[in-house]
Amino acid sequence: MKKTYYSVVACMLLCLPAMAQDIPQVIAHRGYWQARGSAENSIAALERADQIKVYGAEFDVHLTNDGVPVVHHDGDIQGVNIQQSPYAAIKDFALANGEKIPTLREYLEAARHMAYARLIFELKPHATLERNREAARVSVELVREKKLQSRTDYITFSQEAGNELIRLAPEADVYYLSGNLSPKELKALGYAGLDYHYDVMRKNPQWFREAKSLGLGVNVWGVNDTTLMREMIDYGADFITTDLPNDALKFISTTTSAR
Helix, strand or coil, rough: CCCCHHHHHHHHHHHEEEECCCEEEECCCCCCCCCCCCCCCCCHHHHHHHCCCEEEEEEEEEECCCCCCEEEEEEECCCCCCCCCCHHHHHCCCCCCCCCEEEEHHHHHHHHHCCCCCCEEECCCCCCCHHHHHHHHHHHHHHHHHCHHEEEEECCCHHHHHHHHHCCCCCEEEECCCCCCCCHHHHCCCCCCEEEHHHHHHHCHHHHHHHCCCCCCEEECCCCCCHHHHHHHHCCCCCCEECHHHHHEEEEEEEHHCC
């Protein structure tokens, strides 16, 4: 989630109450899955997100027990645990729109043909330190194989996975999701920013200003109504992750143009 920070803006943020200095970018949560013919974490959702020109399309990745990364949010699909099963056990399961559950390789291949949206790659936590490291390694290698390094940002709830992503892909922006680390702590660990639920940011509104003063980006997820969007814009969020990306684009465009 590339962001340029200027010293003048940083000074303003330190001296003034929290407020939006820039127009926030929109990230489609699990792609634009509410579009016709789409489904969460489907290739169609990725393509629909690109078509409406959001900043990024977020998607979730698990590693099967035989080392195949697949794109799916929940840890189970039709009662089968993805991380504990071989790829053969899940490969024929269909998503809500009829697509087969995509492998990461298939998903990234589709992304190569997109014109606009960045890839917001959420690596799901795995059961052990070794599995987190393996999932990070396989993920970074595939992104590099498909030559998508410059268009891919990583996010994760797992500090172990995040640390490994930072080590393996120093060129990438890695954001942390769990909400339990301050901006100062994230900066010390090498993260590019925080990606926290709006409830976390409401409880810690000073983190908007603190993050910006440290040169970190701020993404807020779970923002699915205009009241919340307005609130997060006023706090100064750099990115808003939402299940309603088309609505968010229209609202932000209308709101910011009226200033």
